[in-house]
Amino acid sequence: MSDDDAATDGDRAADDGAAVVAAVEAVAERIEAERDHLTQLDSAIGDADHGGNMARGWAEAADAAGDLDDPDAETVAKTVGKTLMAEVGGASGPLFGGSLVFAAGELDEGITPETAVAFAETYLEKVEDRGDARVGDQTMVDALTPAVHTFKKSIEVDDLPPIEALAKAVDAAERGVAFTVPIRARKGRASYLGWRSVGHQDPGATSTLFILEEVLDVAADRLGVDVPEKDATSPTIPDEDPDEAGGDPGADSGGD
Amino acid sequence: MKKLINDPDDVVDEMLDGMTAAHPDRLRRLPDTQVLVRDDGPVDDKVALVTGGGSGHEPTHAGYIGDGMLDGAAAGDVFSSPTADEFEELIGACDAGDGVLAIIKNYEGDVMNFETAIELAEMEGVEVESVVVNDDVAVEDSLYTSGRRGVCGTILVHKAAGAKAAQGADLDEVKRVAEKVVDNVGTMGTALTSCVTPEKGEPTFDLGDDEIELGIGIHGEPGTERTEAMPADEVTEHLTEAVLDDLDLDEGQEVLTVVNGMGATPQMELFVLNRRLQELLGERGLETYDAWVGDYMTSLDMAGASITVCAVDDELKELFDAPADTPALTVK
DSSP: OGGGTTSOHHHHHHHHHHHHHHHHHHHHHHHHHTHHHHHHHHHHHSOSOHHHHHHHHHHHHHHHHHTSSSOOHHHHHHHHHHHHHHHHOTTHIIIIIIHHHHHHGGGTTOOOHHHHHHHHHHHHHHHHHHHTOOTTSSSTHHHHHHHHHHHHHHHHTSOOOHHHHHHHHHHHHHHHHHHHTTSOOOSSGGGGGGGGGTTOOOHHHHHHHHHHHHHHHHHHHHHTOOOOOOOTTOOOOSOSOHHHHHTOTTSOOOOO | OOOSOSOGGGHHHHHHHHHHHHOTTTEEEOTTSSEEEETTOSOTTSOEEEEEEEESSTTTTGGGBSBTSBSEEEEEEETSOOOHHHHHHHHHHHOOSSOEEEEEESOHHHHHHHHHHHHHHHHTTOOEEEEEEOOBTTOSSBTTBSSOOOOTHHHHHHHHHHHHHHTTOOHHHHHHHHHHHHHHEEEEEEESSOOBOTTTOSBSSOOOTTEEEESOOSSSOOOSEEEEOOOHHHHHHHHHHHHHHHHOOOTTOEEEEEEEEOBSOOHHHHHHHHHHHHHHHHHTTOEEEEEEEEOSSOOTTBOEEEEEEEEOOHHHHHHHHSOEEOSSOEEO
């Protein structure tokens, strides 16, 4: 990050803002592409609206972010959070959007390794509080918590470059998503299913992973580096279609 | 299924416009929202009371906006929570500088969206407190909640806290009264038919002609027990005993009761239930202070009813008797 030294604060702020806008646009595209996949995951254990709600919310958020005039990172993040709150609805609105509005404040001095860690920690804290969920409840927290902890440790303890820390966080989120499959839901709509929720991949954890993957891609692209190699020992998500793996006869695995 | 609607997507918007047209001197809709507020609000030198939740429970929520009850309410889509930004607008529009009490029914979406809105409003300098109503004795956890659901008892929270606010009490006092009602109220309901949501256009659950559900929520969620249909007195006994067992009141305790229709039950049947309810209270040595009968918290076109019992002391009696002037409830 030392090559930024020559840049003025104004350039720096505008560049950070543009980076967040680019990330939001990439996330919107990815979520739209995964729309049916997410809805399919949600139809097995929830009310089958996660894909549609998230796709609509992120599309609106990308539009709103794109309409801002030379914004800084905090403004973009806040705008995106507000738009998600208004458009996504249900529990996902406050969880994804509301948490972003609060965490955005950590970026008021732009994006540095330190502010990025603070942002991630505040975001996780808000999601945990709002959802009253912890690791092991089969929710988005299962992907988010390992990602945030890994990111923080990579920066603060291992002293890795931010892009490598981010790549490790994405790996951790992927392991977290895999972790939601064999466990029983204790929070959210799926918890009503009790043991029947076992064998299903959590949709919120999955969309959290997609978001982090896009942020990593955009960050690597803007820094002009390759996305760091995946840790070979990292287990991947077991199956594209958990309904088949779980053998749920009621779920439609066809999609369209 | 026949319905007097145009497009399911427009039904909430059109309902809100129709409501304000029916009460132009009482209700005002905030532009570009599904939020209704008092036309004369925000009211100076008064704690504001706000609530909200999914539509389909009419006259809840906006029907209780007015002198002595609510200052505003956010309407979500049918059976789904309003978004956090609508709650935030509601809080901002109703605050007159003396703080806001948010009355939240214990449904996950309502709680999360309201809590997010409250934090955002606090960042803008508004003082906000909240109470979560969880009067449904039928369930511990449900399809939509951690913990018990908030149902018809919420109306009594609006009434008592609204009266306290109208008397000029401060935010802490208004909240204390609201919590007092929450601590002393229980409800249980029954369904004879499923409701039909505009979106789905068909019953949410199938119920045979000779079956009823006991322990239902207010969103077409099935009850805790499905039994064969039974005479009104027996249904009343099931519901009342569940509520009274939960409340565990001392003999001689005074109570206010509500027999609430779920939307498609004639008053004739509600009064039949109330008759047996009052007998049962007498048999248990309880004294009825007041008995409300009518449609207060409905579930679209569901046939059925709920029974609410609230233990009252001198303070609550005075607050329930205090004047209220709203589209759905008037006390003089």
